[in-house]
Amino acid sequence: MICSLKQVGVSFSCSDVVLRRKQSNPFQSSLLLPSIPKGKAERSLVSVHKPLHLSSPTEKFSTSNLPTVNTRGNFIRCEAFEADRSDIEASTPSEAAKKLKIGIYFAIWWALNVVFNIYNKKVLNAYPYPWLTSTLSLACGSLMMLISWATRIVEAPKTDFEFWKTLFPVAVAHTIGHVAATVSMSKVAVSFTHIIKSGEPAFSVVVSRFLLGESFPVPVYLSLVPIIGGCALAAVTELNFNMTGFMGAMISNLAFVFRNIFSKRGMKGKSVSGMNYYACLSILSLLILTPFAVAVEGPQMWAAGWQTALSQIGPRFVWWVAAQSVFYHLYNQVSYMSLDEISPLTFSIGNSMKRISVIVSSIIIFHTPVQPINALGAAIAILGTFLYSQAKQ
Structure with missing residues (x-):
């Protein structure tokens, strides 16, 4: 000693x-x-x-x-x-180093998310089958991690029945949120989906308050007013409003809040890293989603739509499908690596702030028509998200 x-x-x-x-x-x-x-x-x-x-x-x-x-x-x-x-x-990491690490995770997470959203929308425009598209995203990520474990590029996690039992509700929430967001983007513009999804902090506060018993200072609750008001203004003034797309984004918000909370709880006391945790989550979500995707759309619709997309787009369509699947897994993997270090509410803040880059990039790339009042609603919602993060601090 x-x-x-x-x-x-x-x-x-x-x-x-x-x-x-x-x-x-x-x-x-x-x-x-x-x-x-x-x-x-x-x-x-x-x-x-x-x-x-x-x-x-x-x-x-x-x-x-x-x-x-x-x-x-x-x-x-x-x-x-x-x-x-x-x-x-030197034995204790400095607070500055930890913040830098989280900042790097956030930057990579946001960049990968922008790329995913661009290719995902390209695929959905040419191939409007969101259930299959969601399934392929999970299948690609699961395959990537299985190969990484088999080749020992990444050390395979040590899991037991209790781990998978705890993971199941997370996988259900993740599956619902993933499919709902994909359905939303198949019906409306990417920018509109993400404007509505910027209201996730409001869902996070409500769920944390009434289900987890957490209380927040008054400024946190006040910051939700511009978030909700901005989302509502953007929805009312959306040129191509679609109720299915709107409800898909709202359901995705609620599902992902539950996913983040369940994930944080499930990761406590576990030796599984964020990367492997999301890999296990993808595998379990794939098992849950596949039978529903077959029942809702089916192989016959998929085959006919695939031939149509190939005839219209050409071989590039295959690259689009592969890219959206790979980048979906990568951006989620990095987000779970950051979730190792932060709380669910902080995760929701980062998730909302990334939408600025997604909204702007999608408007530029897809030439989405935006009315001034619609842009004002988006700006108010994003400002509310910033005020929310400041009030939390």
């Missing part, structure tokens, strides 16, 4: 002269620090530079030239060393 010596108002340092009191017990005296010549002050007085550590005889050190004390037939050996403060501080 190695420990630091501390005394009220005093810290011992190896680099300085140490003065100590006389010990009435010779055993205690010989175990402490070297004797001070007579005539010196017999009080503890040192200058503080580096901490002093003592090691017990249970540790194996080279101590051939250290004094040995014999008491009651037991030999005890004592040695000391000094440690730089930097060595101690």
Whole structure:
């Protein structure tokens, strides 16, 4: 065992002269620090530079030239060393490094999400089968992780029945949210879907308040007003409004809030990393979604639509399907890596802020017509999200 010596108002340092009191017990005296010549002050007085550590005889050190004390037939050996403060501080990651790590995760997450949304919309425009598109996204991610585990690129997680039991409600929520968002984007513009989905913090607060019993300060509740008002204004003034697309985005909001909360709970006390956790989630969601996708759309519709898309788009269509599937898995994987470090509410904030880049990029790429009042509603909703994040801090 190695420990630091501390005394009220005093810290011992190896680099300085140490003065100590006389010990009435010779055993205690010989175990402490070297004797001070007579005539010196017999009080503890040192200058503080580096901490002093003592090691017990249970540790194996080279101590051939250290004094040995014999008491009651037991030999005890004592040695000391000094440690730089930097060595101690280095063992604990700094808060700045943690924030930088989360910032990098967020930047990659948002960039991958933009790419996914672009290719996903391209696929849905040419191939309007959101249930199959959602299934392919999960299948691609599951296959990528199974190959990574088999080739030992990524260490396979150690799971048991209890882990999969805890994961099941997360997978159900993830499946519903994923399909609902894809259905929404197949019916309306990407920008509109994400404007509505920027209201996710409101769902997160409501769920956390009434189901988890969490309370929030008044500014947090007030920040929800512009979020809800902005989303409502954008919906009312949307040129290509579609009720199915609107409800899909709303259902996706609610489902993903439950997914994030269940995920955070399920990841507590588990040795599974965020990357492997999402991989297991994709596999279980794929098993849940596949039979429903077959029942709702079916192989005959898929085959006919595939031939039509290939005839209209050409081989590029296959690349679009592959790209949207791969980037869907990658952006979600990175988001779960960040979820390792943050709370569900912070995750919802990051999820909302990324929508700015998605909305702007989709309007530019797809030339989506936007009325000034519609843009104002989106701006108000995004401003509300920013105010919400500030109120949370």
